Amino acid sequence: MMAQKHTRLTVCALALLVSSPLAMAQEWNGTVLGFEAPPDPILGEMLGIRHILSDNGFTYNLGYLNEIAWNGGGGYNHDPRVAYIDQFALTFNQDLERWTGIPDARIEGNIVNRNHNDDLTTRRVQDPRVNFNDLTQESWGGQSITRLGWLTFARSFDDRRLTWRIGMMNKVQTFDQIIPCDFQMLSQCGGKSANSLTWNNWNVHTWGTTLAYSITPTVTLKGGVMEQNPDASSRNHAWSWSTKGSKGVLLPLEIEARPQINGLPGAYNLGVLYTNAPQRDLYKGKSGGAGASDPNGYADHDDTWFMYAGFNQQLTRHQDDPNRGLSSSFSMSLSDQRSNYMHSVYAGSLRYRGLFDARPQDWIGFGLTWIDMSDQYARNQRYMNTLSGITDYNNPAYHPVPGHSLNGEFYYRFRPVKWLELQPGIQYWHHPGGVAKTQDAWVTELKTVVTF
Template identity: 70%
Template sequence: MRVFRSTILAGLLFTALNTHAEDPQWNGTVLGFEAPGKGLLGDMLGIRPILSDNGFNYNFQYLNENAYNIAGGYNHDHHLAYIDQFAITFTQDLERFTGIPDATLEGNIVNRNHDDSLLTKRVQDSRVNINDATQESAGTGSITRLGWLTFSRTFDDRRLQWRIGMMNKVQTFDQIVPCDFQTLMLCGGKSANSMLWSNWNIHTWGTTFAYKVTPELTLKAGILEQNPSATDRSHAWSWSTKGSKGFILPLEVEWKTHIHELPGIYNLGTQFTNAKQSDLYSGKTQNAGANDPEGYKEYNRTWFFYGGFNQQLTRHADDANRGLSGGINAGFGDQRSNYIHYVTAATLRYRGLFDARPEDWIGVGVSYIDISNHYSRNQQEKNSLQGVGDYYDPLYSPVPGHAVNAELYYRFRPVSWLELQPGIQYWHRPGSLSETQDAWVGELKTVVTF
């Protein structure tokens, strides 16, 4: 539960936008990298232009996500789950004060509230680890956290960007897919399923490099702290490395291109860590004595692979910012230590489907999740030791396999600063358990830009 909460993300869209907006010839609007509209507070009586003139730029948003169990799931009692958050992402230009080329201070602060997850309360059997979420921004409790605070600068005529500080992986890595769906596994890329690092509002120490070999091809690398304690409340604003288990070495290739004159973005990445790992399958450890060395299966490293693409497929004849895009992304982990063996998601998005609503979106996506056989075998071993075989016995440890989840949404933008996104989710085998009834979940996400 702790590990999966650390993968919750929201607001990847704006972070990715900052990266992809640098190339004026590559328009990623239909891919989901859409600039925020004019905020509710406008220029704030002239304060915002003054801040911008002095190099301070920010995006301040409010988000809430509602989920209601229409039918099915583990618990059929109806419940409307509600969570919300405020998030500010900002940059301060330091070049004007220091003379260092493109020197920038980058920050992110997130305030989350309510932590009311429909998944854990109604949809899924709590006796197995969660593998998806009905509200991708749920998790880590009601708390205000530092998402990141980093220093960045460029070298070699802006081809190399260097970043260092208390950072989050979304600043540099796995930026090809926006976080628009409310179902977690359809939101953003799959690198967080490594369970090694966190999305969005969790920081650890690190440094990263992104080098543009060509305007289209970027190589990314870094070294980041691998700290399972980073999700703890005590770490919300901490500079400490207490709890660190080792380091993560991520490598990624990102390719921005045009196919038939339509923009697309592709990536392939891997992570390696030297942190000590525990095998999910204890085997005979449950029969072994406390001093039996064979009772502890540990090893000193693990890995994770991820990749995908996001490609515009059609363009409206009269508006380059309207059209259809499609994408697939996936993650593949070491099932000895990662209870999610692999996950893949396929999505379609259309911006401006109706002439009268050129800034509205419609999206549909499907994900497939396969659970580690080491984790499943360990559940079976627990049942054998307990002498239970009845799923409804409180002592029984359910044995997961695979799950298929889907979502359809429509996003309205009635004014520039407001987005309303109703949708419906379908959960096949929630928690990857065949014993849990398939579920239908209604959703409503609201975003207000200030």
């Protein structure tokens, strides 16, 4: 679900898995867009072991991440709390072409260990009586657990223009790859495709197969068929090969462009997602009235749709250094609000890499997100209050009625040593969870990344 949003480590992981002929053909350099090469690891060459593995086609990234959030003021619960989560992530790629002769053949894998299941959003910032629509710590996955993120086979055809992938996969391997996950706030982390709530990000796998075809050196068309399994994020599915719990299939289609505009790189995408899996209506009952009072329960829809889009464009180049400059990104999602409680989400950000000559690899970022909650979801909340006769917001049995929220984040990231990144920042939450009666909140944050 949304809480499985991929982390800053995804950028390094995808660098191992995605070698884009578009980028090579036009010398597309995405460093200022946030797609940095993996930093020098703390373990170095490990007495030559890393070099031996690489010579045999095995490359990997092993990283550690922790995210700390403290409620500096406001929110639903004003009691001070420091929330802490962390994870270890191993992403690997075994080249098979040298052994089999199959063009660009490879095995791809991802294993994630998450710990300290402590989320400030639902414990302090947001009213727990409504569904969360953002997170102070984007890597919070709802569990302390070790799970398989993906294990797939991939190869290319037609002089590497067509890439085919199959296996236990995750959508981030193929789709919505244009914006990195550098911010700690979930809504600013990557694109908005996870807001469909019908597939998962980063560390949750389902069966599927995808195709990506380079129509031109800068334009790629992507599609696939993936399992829609609401149980995929459960603990008993962490290492499971089973399709138990599957409700249908997901049919994603995306077009991505990575052009050079005035000599500066950009990444753009537009995607649609259709599923034939039944989706429960947020208000309507099976008999036509309100589901909360319908003896037959809430109505189901036979299918649903979702749309996402975005861009990430470098705006300036710092003197003659292509790895320093300003970039801007925007991403949005639009859902079927009959069954998705987040109707529309819009996120914009500015990033600058190397603002100071003395710190050419430091980052500074600022982002804002507007979230509009489903009218159908709000309608059901009002009806539940009508049934109970409760109108007092402070009554624990009251059902808050969500509308819209506006969240912002500012961060500064620096690298004191090559293998360590420290990213302090601050978040501001206006109408947390979309509830106007919840006091606006300030959150102080610190993200730490170690590369092994």
